[in-house]
Amino acid sequence: MPELPEVEVVRRGLADHVVGRTIASARFSGERVARRHLPGPADLAARIAGNRVESARRRGKYLWLVLRAPDGSQQALLAHLGMSGQLLVEDPAAPDEKHLHARLVFDDTGPELRFVDQRTFGGMALAELDDDLVPETIAHIAPDPLEPAFDAAAVVRAMKRRHSAVKRALLDQGLVSGVGNIYADEALWRAQVHGERLCSALTKPTLARVLEHAREVMLEALGHGGTSFDALYVNVNGASGYFDRSLNAYGQEGRPCARCGTPIRREAFMNRSSYSCPRCQPRARPRRVADTPRPGT
DNA sequence: CTTTTCTCCTGTATGC
C-alpha cells in the first residue's frame, strides 16, 4: 500500500538520518524478512556490519541503501515495504515493536534503523549494483514517472500494444513503476477513463493523459507527505501524510464525484477494489448518438 | 511470448 510518494517520503528520511553513518551491527529476526537473501538472516547481518551508508535511493516502490564495505566495494541493502512495512529511525532505548523484524545499529550510538512489518509482505535483501547504482535484482522494474530515465512516449507505445485493461497496465511495475491501487484509481479518475478499458482500444493521446495524471497525482501526494489511511503508512519518524484528504476516487464509495456529483462506485477488479465515477468514467467510450443502436427501435 | 491467477500475512471491521 505504500506507493511511490510514501516510499519517497521514507527515502528522504533515510537520506536525512542514516546516510553518512556506519553500521556497527544488524539483526534480522525470523525467516520472512530476509527470505530473498538465500544464505539467511544471520549471513545478511554479517555482510552489512562495518559498512558505511553512502546514499538512499529509490525506483518505484523499491528502496535501497548504497553501502560501502571496508574493502572499498559497494553493495545495496534493498528494501520493499510491501503493504505494511515501515522503516523507522528510533532511539535504541525505545521498546521493541510487536512486529519488529530488523534492527540496524550504528557505530555512533545514535538512533537505530528498524524494519517493522505487520503483514511481512515486505522484506530486505542484499544486491549487487549496476553501473547506475540500481540493484541487479530489480532490473525488471521499469523507471518510475518521477525519474529522469522515464520515457513517457515509450511507455505509451508499449501500453498501446497491450491487450489488457489499462488499470492492469498501470499496476504492472515492469511497464511503469511506483503506481499502486490508490494512485491508479486517482489517475484514471482525473483522466476520466474507466480502468477496465483495454489499452489497445484507447488512443495514444488518451494513454499519455492517463500516464501524465499518474505522474501529477503522485507528485501532489508527495507534496502532502504521502497518503495515509491508518497508522501503517508513516515516515521514518512515525508520522503520516495527509493526501488522503485530497483523494477523489479511492475509498470514496457513495460519496459525490467532485466533478459531477454522481456517487462514486466500487467494483471488484483483479480480486481488489476499484473506485470510479460512473458518469465521468464510462466503461466504453461513448459513441455518437446517431451511431448508437437503441434497443426496441 | 503474453496474460491471468494464486499465494504469502495479520489486524480490523462486520455480520450472525
Next chain:
DNA sequence: TGCATACAGGAGAAAA
C-alpha cells in the same frame, strides 16, 4: 459475547 468471514493488496511464481 463469541466466532466466522471479508478485506486491505504488492510482487513473484505458477498456470493458462
